[in-house]
Amino acid sequence: MAVPNATAASPLFLREPEIRRGVELLYFGYSHMTRAIDDELGLQGLGRAHHRALYFIARQPDLTVSELLKLLAITKQSLGRVLNELSARGLVEQRTGTSDRRQRLLRLTAEGAALEARLFEALREKVSAAYAQAGQGAVAGFWTVLEGLIPESERGRVVALQRER
Amino acid sequence: MAVPNATAASPLFLREPEIRRGVELLYFGYSHMTRAIDDELGLQGLGRAHHRALYFIARQPDLTVSELLKLLAITKQSLGRVLNELSARGLVEQRTGTSDRRQRLLRLTAEGAALEARLFEALREKVSAAYAQAGQGAVAGFWTVLEGLIPESERGRVVALQRER
């Protein structure tokens, strides 16, 4: 990379147009990814909030309620409603913790796992098309920038997801 | 799992864990970016919907209502409420279109522009920190992957934003 002068103080890619480009692409990219599952969710009579819970429970079986709360960054009350609905439909099951019996360990039922897989399939199509088009190097950059947007204090939780499945 | 010799047909970065990583990073990255402006918005008694309108009007002065509707992908009614509130507060002004007098051309007032700038500053801090940490090459990859998530049919609208400011 030829790095011309004056870049030490403020490289070109840190100028306002480049920042705005990132803001916009992040907005549109996120929007289109999430819209990819709205149809299937609508068929099930579920919303995006349900999917987020479903997703993270799929990702980290035996997740506790408080761990899920930290990931979703919503209130206990909001999550409670979602979790009750998912349980009532037989998509999620809760077991009492073994070492700490105050905890509820969350897992998908077979039916829940099947639904999550169906939803993930729609995400996979979207994301893998973008990955394939962009190439491996671009994907690495994509990850790196996004990781930088996550505060230090929470990065551990996100990295932990990678170790699961 | 019926794909034999998966490497040719599907490179490593298209496997499930890599797709999930993208999904999660996009979710967390987007979340943290948007949260960066919630405090300032709260002070003004505005919500994220107001910011999105403010942002795109800042980006493309004399934007018409229908263009803004396409960018935001919400209904006329939802946007109407937001736009009325922004107008009532003197943050946005509307002029009648010159060539087509049915159109309303949207612009920020000086006050609106000042608020948008203040909000953008919070975004800029977040994003430029991530950019700087990741480096120029990663930023290019970040853009490329996100562009791939935007359907062909809408990519033009997003690219057009870059030509404005």
Add this chain to the structure above:
DNA sequence: CGTTTGGGACAGCCATATTGACGTATTTAT
């Protein structure tokens, strides 16, 4: 001329989030 388009407005509804208070079981520390 009739049709289409750009914009606005009504009522009512839904999904998802919030705060604050309170209750209960369980674990941990003194």
Add this chain to the structure above:
DNA sequence: ATAAATACGTCAATATGGCTGTCCCAAACG
């Protein structure tokens, strides 16, 4: 043994930001 902290659940009330359906007007277009 008791006190404190933790994990979870639940109450009521409220806000935000979407949605549908319907109707309307003015201007542009063919």
